[in-house]
Amino acid sequence: MRRKLLKTAALALAAALIASACARDTEQNTFTGDTSEEPEYQDSLNPIIPSAYRDVRGLKLEEGTYISIIGKSEATAFWKAVKSGVMQAAEDLNQELGYSGNHKIKVTYNGPAKLEDIDEQVNILDEELSRYPDVIGIASIDEDACTVQFDLATENGIPIIALDSGNKYPGIQSTVKTDNQEAARTGAYKLADEIGGKGDVMLLVHDSKSETAKERAKSFQDEIAENYPDVRVAETVYCDQLDDLKKQMAEEQNKGLKEGERKVEKESFSDVDAVQFLIEQHSGLRGIFGTNDSTTMLGLHAIRQAEEEGAGSVEEEDRREDGQKPEESIEGEQKDNQKDVQEPRNDDSEKAVPASADGEQNHETVRAGDEKNEEDSKTDGADSGTSAENASGGGASTENASDDGTSTENASGGEDGAADNPASVNEGTEYTEIVLMGFDVSKEQRKALEEGEISGLVVQNPFGIGYASVVAAARTVLQAGNEAQVSTGYLWVTKENLNEESIQKMLYE
Template sequence: MKNRSILLTCMLCASLFLTACGRDDTSDKNNVVLNEEKAESKYQTRLNMVQPQAYSSVEGIKLEKGSYISIIGKAEGSAYWDEIAKGAEDAVKALNEQLGYEGKDKIKVTYNGPSHEGDVDEQINILDEELDRYPAALAIAPIDRTACEVQFDLATENDIPIVEFDSGSDYQGIMAKVMTNNKEAGMTAADKMASLIDEQGEVLLFVQDNKSTSAQDRESGIKGQIQAHYPQIQISGTYYMDDLEELKKMTAEKLTEKNKANGSEEEVTADSVTEEQVMAQILEQHPNAKGCIATSGEVTEKVLDMCEAAGKEDMKIIGFDGGENLTEALDDGSLDGLIIQNPYGIGYATVVASARSALDMGNEAFVDTGYAWVTKENMEETAIKNMLYE
C-alpha cells in the first residue's frame, strides 16, 4: 500500500513522497531536497504546496464589483485560524489589485469563528447571520459534519454556493473541499511514531473531537496504518477532547476508588475534577505507554503539559499544527515531531474556490493544501522555516 505524504520539493512545489508498503522510510535520500536554499517568501512557499496550482492564484477570476465572500472557521484567535484568515485576506487583496477595484468597488472577505473552538451552536449562529447577508459564496469549516444541513439547504435554495475548508461534511451540494489530506497525514504520524518506538509498544491517541471529518480522518489514518503494518504496536487508549465531561466522570470514579483504598470515604464528583487531573489519570492508567499522538495544536499542548507534570521525559510525542509554543517544544526536545499543515494556503485557496463557485467556473472536488513533517533536526531548513507559523 502506498502512503503519500505531501512534502516540500527543491522547487518548493507540492510533490508526493512514497513509502514502501506504507512504512516509515524517510531516509536522507527522501529529505535531502529540504536542504536546498531557496530565495522565496514564506507565503509563496505555502502557495506552492497547494494542488492543483490553479488554487494558488487569482488569475482569470473576474468577480463583480462589491462582491462579498463569507468565511466561517472553527475558532478565532489561535495561530492556526489566524493563518487561514491571513491567507484569505491576501487572496482578496490580490483579486482587487488584479481587477483594479478600489474603495466601495472592492471585493470583500470576512472571517468569523466561534470564540471557543468546538462550539457547534455558536458556529451555526454565525452561519445563520452570514446567510442573511446573502454572500456571493460562503465557505465553512464544519465543526460537526452533520449539524449544518438545514442551513446548507437554505443556501442552496438561495443560490449561495458553499465551499468547505479544513474539514468537511457529507452534504451533496458542496462546490469544493479545501484541506489537508487528513487520512494521509494520520498515516504519516503513525509511521513516524513507529520509527520512534522501534515498532513496538503501547501508544495513546488524543483526538480533538469525534464530530469533525478532519479529526475522524486523522484517527482513521493513524489506526489503519498501525493495524496494517505494525502488529507489535497497540493503541491502548483513544481520548476525545470534546468528551471531557465523560472523562471527568471516569476520573472521579478512579479518584474515589483511590480514596477508599486509602481508608477515606470521600467521594469525588465529576464537577470537582480538573482537566489536569483527567490527563494525569489517563497517564496513570497506561504506565507502559511509550508514545502519544495528538491530532491538533491545542491537544498537542495539553499532552505536552500532561507528560511534563507526570515527569514522563522519555515519552515520545507527535502532534499536529504549529504555533510558537509547539515550535519551542520542538526546539527543546520535549516534542518529537509535528505534522505542519498549510493554513495560509487553505485560506488563500478557499477564497479562490469560493470565487470560482460564485462565477460558475467549476471546481476540483478536492483541493489538497499539503503538509510537512517537522522535527528539531530539520526545522532550521529554509523550506521548513517557511512553513512554520506563530
Template sequence: MIPDIGERKMKKNRIIAMLLGTALLVCGCQQTSKATDEEKKIESEKNTTKTEENAYQGKLDLITPAAYNNTDGLKLKKGDYISIIGKANGAQYWDEVKKGVAQAAEDINTNLGYTGKDKVKVAFNAPDTADNVDDQVNLLDEELDRYPVAVGISIVDLQACQVQFDLATDSEIPIVTFDSGSDYQGVAADVSTDNVAAGKEAAQRLAEEMGDSGEAVLFIQDSKSQAALQREKAVTEELKANHPNISVVNVYHMDELSNMQKTVSDEINAGTYRPKDSELPEGQLTGEDVVTADSITEDQVVDYILAKHPNITGCFAANGDSVKLAVDGLERNKMEKKVKVIGFDANDDEIQDLKDGKVNGLIVQNPFGMGYATVVAAARASLNMGNEAVVNTGYTWVTKKNLKTDEVQKILYSK
C-alpha cells in the same frame, strides 16, 4: 622673446579644450554616479518586493491543483461579498487562515483594479469559543442573511449545518468547506490537508520513534469533526495493519471531558484510584469526602490516563491544543523522557517543544494556503467556473533536524 598673436591664440585654445574636457569628464562621472544610485534604488525595491512575495509564496506553492494558488481570471462584480467561517478565533492556526483569506482578497481586487467601495469584500468570522457548534451554526445563519455570493466554512460538527446548507442551496449560495469538511452532497469543493495521508505518515513516524513496538495513547481534539475523525482512523489503521507490535491502549477526545470527569470521580469515590499527592482517605469515600465530577480538571483527567497506562512509550496528538495537553501531562508525571510524541500543527509552543526535544516530530499543515485557496474556490463557485472536488493544501514533516531548512522555514506560521 614675446610670442606672436597666433601662438597666443593656439595656447589659449588648448587651455579651453582642456578645461572643457575636464568639465565633460566630471559631468559624465556625476551622471554615471546618479544613474548607479537610481539603479540601486530600483533593484532594492525589486528585492524588497521579491522578499515580501517569498514570505508566503512557498505556502501557495503547496496547493494542488495550481489553479487555486492564484486569483487570475476571477472576474467578480464590484462589491461582491464572500463569507469565510472558521472554527475558532485567536489561535495561531486560525490567524494563518485569516492571513491567507486577506491575501486572496487583496489579490482579487488588485487584479480587477477595484478600490474603495468597489472592492470585493471577503470577511473571516468564527465562534469566540473554539469548536462551539451552536455558535457556529448561528454565525452561518447570520452570514446567509447577508446573501454572500459564496460561503467557505470549516465545520465543527460533521453532522451540523445540514439545514443551513439546504437554505443556501435554495438561495443559490454555493458552499465550500475547508480544513474540516462535510458529507453534504451539494458542497462545491473541499479545501484541506489530506488527513488520511497525513495521519498515516504520523503513525509511521511514531512507530519509527518507538522502535516499532510498545504501547501508545492518542490525544484527539474532538470526536465530531471530519478532520479529527480522519486523522484518528488513519493512525489506528496504519498501526494495526503495519505495526502489529504497537498497541493503542487509550484514545482521549478532548470534547468528551465531561464523560472522563465522571469516570475519574467515580473511581476516586469507589477507592479504586487516587490522584498523585492526594490527601483523600483510602477506600470508598462518603459524606463530605465524596468528589464531584465537575471538580475534576482536564489535567487530572490526563494524569488518570497516564496513571492507568504507565508503560506507554508513544503518544500521537492530532492538533496544537492536544499536543500541549499531552506534553504538559507527560512532564507533570515525569514520563517525558521515555514517551515519544508526534503531533500536528506548528504554533510557537509546539516549535519550542520540538527544539527542546519534548516533541519528536510535527505534521505541519498549510493554513495560510487553506485560507487563500478557499477564497479562490468560493469565487470560482460563485462564477460557475467549476471546481475540483478536493483541493489539497499540503503538509510538511518537521523535526528538530530539518527545522532550519529553507523548505521548512517557508511554511512555518508567520509572526
C-alpha cells in the same frame, strides 16, 4: 532635401524612444515568471494542488461580490493563519481587477471565539446567510451539522464550499484542506519507528464529530494495524468526551469516603489530570500522538505532570527506605548544592535530545503532486478524521484496546488504576520516556520541539487553506468549475530541520 531627411529621421527616432519607454513601463507592471518577483508568501501557495488554486489571475468577479468564510475559531495560531490567507487572496483579487473603495470585492472571515464551539459557529452562519453573500465557505466543526442552514442557502442560490474540514451535505461545491489521511499515516509511522516498532501508544483526538478528526484518527489506527504488528493503540481518547472520564475518576475516588467527608466532583479534575490518569494505567506507554495543536499540547502537559509527580513519589520513597527524615534530606541536599556551586558546570553533560524518527535532516513530502512542488516545498496535502464507529464512543471518552486487539470502551482505563487518587502517579510505577508527536506548530509547540519534548510535528499550511478557499469560492461564483478536493500540503518537522529556510517560511505562530 537633406534637412528634410534629417528632420524625418529625428521624428522617427523620437517615436522609437517613446515606444521603447512605454514598453518598459508596461514590462515593469507585468509578472514575467521570474521567481524573484514572487510574493513573500509564495512558499505557502506552491504546495497547493491543483495549481489553479495558487493565484487569483483570470477570476473576473463583478464589483461588490461578497465572499463569506467561516472558520472554527478566531483565536488560535492556526486559524489566524487561515484568516491571513483569506485576506491576502481578497487583496490580490481587488488589485488584479483594479477595484477600489465601494467597488471592491468584499471578503470576510468569522469564527467562534472559543475553538470548536459549534453553537456559536451555527449562529455565525445564520447571521451570514441573512446578509445574502454570493458564496459561503465553512470549516464544519460537526460534519453532520447545519443541514437546515445549507438547505436555506441552496434555496436562496448561495453556493457552499468547505475548508479544513468537510461536511456530509451533498451540495458542497469543493473542499479545500490538508490530505489528512496521508498526514496522519505519516505521523503514525514516524511514531512507530521512533519507539522501535513495538509498544503501546495513545491517540489523542481533538473531537469525535468533525471530518478532520475522524479521518486522522482512522488513518493513524490503520497505519499501525497494517504495518506495525507489535505496536498497539492502547487508548484512543476523544477530547470532547473527557467529562465522562472525569466523572468516572471522581466516582472511583469517592468509593472509599467515610461519612461526613467531602465528595470529589468531576470539576476537580482538569483535562491534563484525565490524560495523566490514562498514562498511569499504561505504565509502559511508549508514545502519544495528538491530532491537532491542542491535543498535542494536552499530551505534553500530561507527560510533564506525570513525570513531576512520579519524581516526587520516587524521591519520597527513597527517603523512607533510607530511614531519613524529610528535614534531614533537605539539609543534606543544601550541603550538596553548596558543593556543586564550587565546581564548574560541564555543559556537555546535559541529556541528549531524542532524534527524529528517521534521523533525516531534511523535511519530506508525501504525495508531492509534481516534481517542482517536491523540490521547492517538500510538502503534501491532508486533513481528515476517524470512522463514525470509533468516533461515536457511546458516551465514553476513550477506547481501551484489549489484549486480543479488539477495541472496548473503557473510560477509567482499568480496575487497578489509582482509585484513591486518580490524578496522581501510582507508587512504585516506573516510566520509560514517552515519545510525543502530533499536528500543527503553535509557539509553545515549537519551543517544546526545540527542547526535545516533542519529537516531530505534522505542520499544515493554514495560509494556503485560506487563500485557496477564496479562489475556490470565486470559481464557484463564476461557475468556472471546481475540483472536489483541493490539497494544500503539509510538512514533517523535527528539531533537526526546524531552522531550514524552507521550513521557516511555512511556520506560523
